[in-house]
Amino acid sequence: MKTAEIAQRYLDYFEKNDHVIVPSASLVSNDPSILFTIAGMVPFIPYLNGLVPAPYARAADVQKCIRTLDIEEVGHTARHGTFFQMLGNWSFGDYFKEGAIGYAWELLTSAEADGGLGFAERDLWVTVYEDDDEAAALWKKIAGLPEERIQRMGKEDNYWHTGQPGPGGPCSEIYFDRGPAYGRDGGPAVDDSRFTEIWNLVFMQEQITNVRSKTDFDVVAPLPRKNIDTGMGLERVAFIKQGVENMYEIDQVRPVLDRAVDLSGRRYGAEHGDDVRFRVVADHVRSSLMLLSDGVTPSNEGRGYILRRLMRRTVRAMRLLGVDEPTFPELFTASRDAMKTAYPVVADDWTRISQYAFAEEQTFLRTLAAGSTILDLALDETKKAGKPALSGSEAFLLHDTYGFPIDLTFEVAQEAGLDVDRPAFDTLMQEQKARAKADARSRKRAIADQSVYREFRAQGETVFTGYTDLETSSRVLGILVDGLPAQQAVQGQIAEVILAETALYAESGGQVADKGMIVGPGYELDVLDVQRPVPGLVSHTVEVTQGEVGVGQPATTVVDAANRRSAAQAHSATHLVHAALRDTLGRTATQAGSLNRAGYLRFDFSWGQALSDATKSEIEEIANNAVRDNLEVSTRVLPLAEAKQLGAMALFGEKYGDTVRMVDIGGPWSRELCGGTHVATSAEVGVISLIGESSVGASNRRVEALVGQDAFRELTAERALVSQLTSALKTPRDQLAARVAELSANLKAAEKKIAAFEARALADRVPTLADGAARIGAFRVVAESLGVAASGDDARSLALQVRDRLGSEAAVVALGAEVKGRPVVVVATNEAARAAGARAGALAKVAAGILGGGGGGRDDVAQGGGTDVAALPDALRGVRTALETA
Template identity: 70%
Template structure:
């Protein structure tokens, strides 16, 4: 049974039993505490917790998920995958435990020709929470399972909660017995790979209190509504139904594994280590494909870093299979073809997906080349010192700074006859993880408690009137101070205000929140920010400028008209620049992110090379031509499918409901899904002035532009600068570039002559310095301060010239100078001096310590510096003392 068929059977089964079929949410989670959607229930959390009223009593979905906490286990077990699909059925205060158990058993054991999965009941085991007698009885009466196949387990295993105070409840898990060939008897309690968990039913019926860990918390009482949250692992069921050994061999994953085997010339099933690597490749390619399809781009932080890690682990695994050339152009099409039946977007958007993936592979292959050079130097240095172990901090530097995998470092060090100080590397990695975990915990704590909004959201959605009005009469539904709901806020307080209606735009879609105020009888509130903490609810962060505001008070929202005008100009300008980009570069130059506020816009787009000055000018001209043509801006609210059929562009990373707002500028010339505020005619934008274009990644670029009045002011400033230059240089404006080039050439020639003169001056000082040489033990020493120099390069040239003139007898040269207001010292030794044991690096470090700084270098040439120019004589004296010692 193909994976796509299992998926469809699930949806059909629950749809026929009154469940609303909900499409999968994006892998990019709305939850600010999560990087990704990590479980099927994540999109339903607001309904399960009561924060937002559920729009339907029961629902079903097949949710795309990403988890990377077990990434090191990928490929080693039959069930660990980074990307996976979770089939879920949910009840929001509708049916409960008995019905959920009945649905699960019926779907699993009904015959295939009846729409079920056809599992044999004798192969299924169940676990329940140890005190859940109701679940035990329901399983007995529904499935007629023998007592020994219903195992009672403790709170740490069979009790669900979010890990924080809130909803909780017992759960029941269903396992498939793969048979004696896979492990010992004893059921799921043996915790053996023989028993594969395929379904988890959570009975959300209690409210838990504070506590730590999975089982150390108090149950405070029952929830007012009991909910059902279940999840069936699609990949796990697929590998069982398809009769293969693990999830990497199912129809949606195996083609990539086979392609990796073909490219490497190695046979899957012949070698355990190679098998693990092929499974890692198959998993990571599919995961990266789905992440990029959902709008994630490669970067060095957050979601982008996870994507980069998956792609680089794939390259590493292919390298360990003996393939050092680019393989993504073979691997990604294989994954696309395996996934397109369930997710058509991976085929329709493959051009963009492949550019991101292939670009990252090219970048990492270059990284591997440079990292290999650094590793070669470290290996040579280790061997020179007679050591057999590469320092752990070197391995960590390669991993952390260059993205060089530790497995590759271990492999290459072993080839060179060295080991790696893995304990030190692991300690440094653990320190880094601890810092990241502490940071993540801080952020989670700051954002996690949204329960304060639930009572306000239960009163309905905040009505936004700002598309048509700048002022709106409304009422205060609630006030929040320091995370607590309060009845009033007085002058000087910072508070959140929840209103029934608002004309103030909440930050979203790249558009910054409106500036403005909220006023009423006896109070005046300055609006600091406007956000949507939960879906459908707008919160206004304010400072009470005067008076006192209370819950229930009548109020008026007032948008700063000048701010809004600038914001609409910038947002509409963003649409024009995006349309111009696609017109000039092609449809592959797709917007991947944006930010706009009054007078300014920033647009990120998929492209892998810098834009020429001519291309930038052309983009700017196309956008400004659209302004001059006074194109009409029309907004419509349409069903999502209808909007897409009209060609409206959906932007990656944005979330859309069933109804969407379509913004047309000049009809289809620019047609995008957008919830932002816009001008009514393009001429109202005024002018667009592109001020920069830069790289933000191997496959992404960023354009920044000033808009409207800010653009005019910037151009006026440039005009004033040009006028000043034409007057100063007595050159017409059109001849300025040639005149400035001429002056720069003259300046460069003059600097060259000055450098030649100074070089001769320095050379002229060599005889005098050689004549100052003294004898210290077995070594001839020149130790002098040479005053002020322009650079340490000049000092180094002087030192080496003096050393050459001292002949072949043991000699040391130590010269100091003031360079840019700071002291510098350089020490050089000749071969004869080094044979006596003299090391330039040791002498330079000693002198630099006297100068209040640090230094070092090689045995033949080293330098140091510091902060105390007056200590130069003492620093040079330290060289003499160290030689005499």
């Protein structure tokens, strides 16, 4: 049974049993405390905890998930994968334990011919929470399971909660017995390798608080509305139904593994280490494909960093399998073909997906080449120092800064006859992980108090009137001061104010929040920010500038009209620039993010190279021609499917409901899903002036532009500057560029002459400096100040020349100079001096310490610096003193 067929059978069964079929949410989580959708229940959390009223009583879905916490286990076990799919059925105050158990058992054990999954009853075991007599009795009643196949387990295994105050409850897990070849008999309590969990039924029935750990918390009271949250692992069911050994061998994953086998020339099943690498490749390629399909792009932070890590682990695994050349064109194509039946987007959006994937692999292959060079130098230094192992700090630097995998560091070091200080490396990694976990905990804490919005959200969604009105009368539903509910806020306080209606736009879709005021009887509030802390609810962060505001009082939101107009100009201009980019570069130049505020826009798009000046001018001209043509800007609210059928562009990372708002400018020329505010016709945008274009990643570019009055002021300032230049240079405007180029060339020629003169002047000092060498112990020493030098390189060059002139006798040269207002000391030693114990790096550190800075370098030549120019004589004396004791 194919994986997609299992999923379809699941959905068909629950649709037949009156469940609303909900499409998978994006892998990019709405919850700011987590990067990805890490479990099937994540999209339903607002409904499960009562924060947002559920739009249906019962639902079912197939949810895409990404979880990398156990990434090191991938390939080693039968069931660990970074991308997985959860089949879930949900009840929000509708059916409870009996219904959930009945549905699960019927679907699992019904014959395949009848639409079921065809599991033999004898192969299924269940666990229940140790005190849940009700669930145990229901399993006997509904499934007829004997007592010995219903095992009771504690909170660690069979009690569910989020880790935060809120809903919780016991759960019941269903296990499949893979047979005696996979381990001991006796059920999941004895061996969870032989007995594989396939379905977890969570019975949310209690309100918990004071959560100290997974097993240590306080139960406050029963929930007023009990919920059902279930999750069945699609990949686990698939590898059982397909009769293969693990999730990496199912039909959606195995093609990638097989392609990796072909590319490497090695056999799957021949060697455990290679098998793990093949499975890592199969898993990570699929995960990367699905993340890219949901709009995540490789980067050095957040979600992009996780994607980059998955892709680079794939490259590393293929390298360890003996493949050094690019493989993503083969591997990603195989994954696309395996996944497109279940997720057509991976084929429909293949051009963009493959562009990012292939570019990232090429970038990392270059990184590996550069990292290899750095590693080779580090290994050479380690050998010269007579050390047996590369330091953990150097290995960590390669890993953390350059992205060079630690196991490749081990491999190369072993080839060089050296070890790596793994304990020190592991310590640094643990410290980094601890910092990351602390950051994650702080994010979680920041969002943990969302429950304060539950009462407000229960009164309905905040009505936004700002598309048509700049003032709206409403009433104060609630006030939060320091994150806690309050009855009032007084003058001087910062507070959050929740209203029933608002004309103020909440930040979203790249458009910043409106500026404005909230006024009422006896009070005025300056609006500092407007956000949507939970879906459907708008919160205004305000400063009370006059009087005091209380819950229940009338309130009128007043939008800053000039700021709104300018922001609307910028947002409409963003749509025009997007359309112009696609006209110029083609359909693959899709939006990857944007920012719109009054008078300014920033637009990120998928593209792999810098735009030429001619291309930028063409984009700017097309956008401004659209302004000139006074195109109508129209909006429609319609079903999402209809909008997509009409060709509306959707922004990756944005979440869309069943009904969306579509913005047209000039009909289909610019057609996007957008909740932002816009002008009525394109002529109202005024002027669009591109002011910058830059890289924001291997496959992303960014354009910035000023809009409307801000663009006009920028162009006016440039005109004034050109006028000043033409006057100062006494050159006509049309000849200004040539005149500036001529002056620049003359300046460079003059600088070269000056540099040559200064170099000659320094070279003329070599004999004098060498002749003035003093005897300190076994060394001939030159320790002098040069005064002001153009650069540290000049001092370095002179020190090497003086050292060479002193011949083969042990010689040390230390030259100080003031470079751009800061002190620099360069130390050079010859071979005889080094043999006598003089090390340039150590001497440079001595000087730098006196100068109030740092320094070091090789034994033959090194440099130090600091902040105190007046201390240069003392620094040079410090070098002489160090030599006296050498």
